[in-house]
Amino acid sequence: MIKKIAILTSGGDAPGMNCAIRSVTRFAAYKKLDIAGISRGFGGLIDGEIQDLSSRSVSNIISRGGTILKTARSKEFLEKKFREKAYQNLIQNKIDALIIIGGNGSFKGASVFNQEFNFPVVGIPGTIDNDVSGTQRTLGFDTAVNTAMDVIDKIKDTATSMDRIFFIEVMGRSSGFIAAYSALAGGAEDIIIPTKAPDVAEIVRKIEQGRIKGKRSWIIIVAEGVGETSVLVEKFGQFISDVRVTVIGHIQRGGSPSAFDRFLGAVMGKVAVEALLDNKTQHAIGWVNDQAIVYPLKDAVQSRKEDLTYLHEMIHILT
Amino acid sequence: MIKKIAILTSGGDAPGMNCAIRSVTRFAAYKKLDIAGISRGFGGLIDGEIQDLSSRSVSNIISRGGTILKTARSKEFLEKKFREKAYQNLIQNKIDALIIIGGNGSFKGASVFNQEFNFPVVGIPGTIDNDVSGTQRTLGFDTAVNTAMDVIDKIKDTATSMDRIFFIEVMGRSSGFIAAYSALAGGAEDIIIPTKAPDVAEIVRKIEQGRIKGKRSWIIIVAEGVGETSVLVEKFGQFISDVRVTVIGHIQRGGSPSAFDRFLGAVMGKVAVEALLDNKTQHAIGWVNDQAIVYPLKDAVQSRKEDLTYLHEMIHILT
């Protein structure tokens, strides 16, 4: 029977992680469970950086970006001997189950750990990239898209005022979700995403046609997964003038979480604890059809593949 | 065959309406259809306030709240003779189909009109209340919840600094969606919603208990459908000190739409035009399971009933 749960955040930080930590902690307290927080992800687990959490520990964190537990990517956790050490730390702290908030990479580590030691694990998908298989939304994606959209809105002021072409690089690793959603929301003219090599000549042609018709500014969103944005943009610069680049970078990882991400964090945190109490011990929490689901962790380890062609077409039609 | 579509916004304005207007207009242009905009909802339709729209008419509106077509609630449209006049205006302007962005009330009018004159109509649910039956989200809800949450975040600064009890009235007519979602996202301590009479004594008891334990501030979200918030709050004021009220009011109807509402407006606008071209002429557009659906208008005329008890409980548990 589960009496004590530990929670950690792993991989890149994402807005809403704190909301999930709060929800796990308070719902666990409500269920009379003990709860521990592990610092710096798997690294902190290996190093034994484990502290008890109470309902009070998670006061006033709902509106804060980042993660109060800190997060990291641990290379050590790839090695069996360190996972063994991690396991020993859990046992010594009388921890019966582990809730992990992170992306695919973290879920992969969690899955290996679960199988190796038969240790109960539940994963909450926390990443701005929205690229976890089996869930329609990950924690942090909505905030990141809103942040990227705000940047597009701002850049558009200069692009329009100065008749310029802007390339804006957004995050998303190998996925194009942030690029497609923020471009559609921000009214950008085009996107370049990893799944489809950009037709430079075609884009240049459209920009030139636009200029002839009087449309003199243009915003193109580039997903980081495409590769070297600056190299790509140089290519464009050979054919068209007044080209600029902005790399949003870590700006889109921070900030107070949006209402949806706070909501999602609250619901997923609660359902994660319920799943453990319901003996689901190698599972992930997803958001499908407007509600939380519990599904096998192994199905969440993969990157989500989704064809974004229809969004790509909409962006072309609507601008 | 449909050659010309008209669009109007009706009822209370909602953030994202402009995004849907833009999407309808540009997608219709892409499909070589003519498109007209009707001012001030059904009232403007009766008065013949109809103008052609082009792709250019809808430039730079994606980030703006409200509706460029203006909106109103029309009492005249309840009378047959005025609906007859509206119909004649559509015929005279060679309009073959009507897209209506609004809530239940507007859909009811649209439905009557559709049956009376056998005139093709498609409805896009645009209301901050999220209370349209058959769709999981309405246009404007996400923005309104974010706005209400921002207000809660701000009020919390004073509530905490001055040890006060705040009642915050949010919109939502007879539904509790905005109240429940914004309370959960904002970390409010309780909600009072129309579907459940508040237990004043119980809430007072919890506040007093909290004060004894050192929790001296408290935020309670009240849905406008509950009735006179000021009267309700006076009741509380008899038992507890330092009670304040804030009525968010029309603040939550305005503002630049959130990324999700802009996305939703783009997708629903496109799907509305496609539905008409696909001969779906008495239908509404919904958002279900992370995609747009087309369903009978008559199923959208009802108020959405959803049991919010699980959210109510979560709010209690998480605070």
Next chain:
Amino acid sequence: MIKKIAILTSGGDAPGMNCAIRSVTRFAAYKKLDIAGISRGFGGLIDGEIQDLSSRSVSNIISRGGTILKTARSKEFLEKKFREKAYQNLIQNKIDALIIIGGNGSFKGASVFNQEFNFPVVGIPGTIDNDVSGTQRTLGFDTAVNTAMDVIDKIKDTATSMDRIFFIEVMGRSSGFIAAYSALAGGAEDIIIPTKAPDVAEIVRKIEQGRIKGKRSWIIIVAEGVGETSVLVEKFGQFISDVRVTVIGHIQRGGSPSAFDRFLGAVMGKVAVEALLDNKTQHAIGWVNDQAIVYPLKDAVQSRKEDLTYLHEMIHILT
């Protein structure tokens, strides 16, 4: 010689108070002084709620609204016997000087206390009302004006979309600063401020004239000091239709401080400590001609009187 300073916040909370607390604390630490924080203003001073502060105590508060020291209005402090108690608490805690962040009322109390016990006091003007005599800006005013302006921007979406007349009540007690500045920044059509009785007939006439010319929406900012906004608005409602009221209320007291208020808090906090070390022991800190000044506390006790007529006229001309 001053070795230990105490700091308290008094009166209504204002954004930027935390920045000043942080600055006082860290600059005092840099000067090798001890520093204590007093909770709940003069009330906490009377009750002996005094705790040591270190540089670390004020981490991560720069971006937060409200005040970590909590604040209140103390009736007891009006009585000599309680001030005596307050004095004893200072002596017992070996506190040599007091920094008070608050408005006129708080400065009045501080001034009496200073004279009564010859106890060193420096005041930092912290109030959203901008009504402290001798300083061009108070801490919190810039944030409050920005918040009120955001509300005007949002309300304008509905006002324009629905052809309505909105009265928006802003804070500012008996002063018209927030009203005038936010109206000018928000592009409101008129203001009603305490120093000038509104000419209802004249405003109605202008609205009606506007409607004839096609300007159908109107936003009027009302300073709370005018009195019962709802009563006033009813008067207007007798002559014109579609009138609505929004009371911003405590929303404008909270929120993350603006850049200027954080800047001002940092500078004023530092200068307050410097003043004490410079033996200025009955003084206030002001902001004049783009820099901090130190001036006699007695000159800051009065309400600032400033003729806002030129702003009133500009609002009329520019809309």
Next chain:
Amino acid sequence: MIKKIAILTSGGDAPGMNCAIRSVTRFAAYKKLDIAGISRGFGGLIDGEIQDLSSRSVSNIISRGGTILKTARSKEFLEKKFREKAYQNLIQNKIDALIIIGGNGSFKGASVFNQEFNFPVVGIPGTIDNDVSGTQRTLGFDTAVNTAMDVIDKIKDTATSMDRIFFIEVMGRSSGFIAAYSALAGGAEDIIIPTKAPDVAEIVRKIEQGRIKGKRSWIIIVAEGVGETSVLVEKFGQFISDVRVTVIGHIQRGGSPSAFDRFLGAVMGKVAVEALLDNKTQHAIGWVNDQAIVYPLKDAVQSRKEDLTYLHEMIHILT
């Protein structure tokens, strides 16, 4: 006697330019003057892109970033023959005076033009850099500092959560104003500005000391005028791990203007028209001691030099 005024925006766009355009236009209309808008700065003046403006032309622009008149940097205007052409266009359009919104560079061109043709010119300092001599504030600076501060707030979430060192490059050309103000407001640990070569070894030492004491994240603001931020950061990367760079870039040039910039635009626009009517025909408008001033244009042509050492020291002391 002046009967018709033209207005143009020049150089980089800045938030608040639209507010000044609106103010000039409406105040001129109030004074019964005709008013023309020139597109794309001096370039548009040379090419004769001149259109009449009315009070209605400037509706709904108060809250928008950028400039509705568009702006550019004109190389042609450096040549006498093109300035001659510009002058002829003014004469042909019966324009009696020119109001220019821009920075030093634009003022320089305006000054030459004024002397060459004895043509009345008034300049409004519109640039985010705050580097115009003779004025304490330029239009757009306050908004840019707020935007940069928001970025710092967001980056801090990741810096803290992941124990990283961030260098954030802000704009400001050769001046350090944006860097110093945003760093102080955002609570950054250090700044690197053009006027003082950075002591890499000293900064590295402080970071390492901090890490030993448990302070593991660090944010350093770099003014663009320092030169190649990426090269600089590489230097640091040789000594310390987990270093990241973010270049805010054009993000800080856009966005809805802050309350102060809207206020400043309104006041400066009005005073610019008054100056012309008052026969001040080779002047600039400044903001000094909380009010607008009119001073000789030649005194505004220089870059503002201000010693920011005291802010630099405050940043060190307060973090």
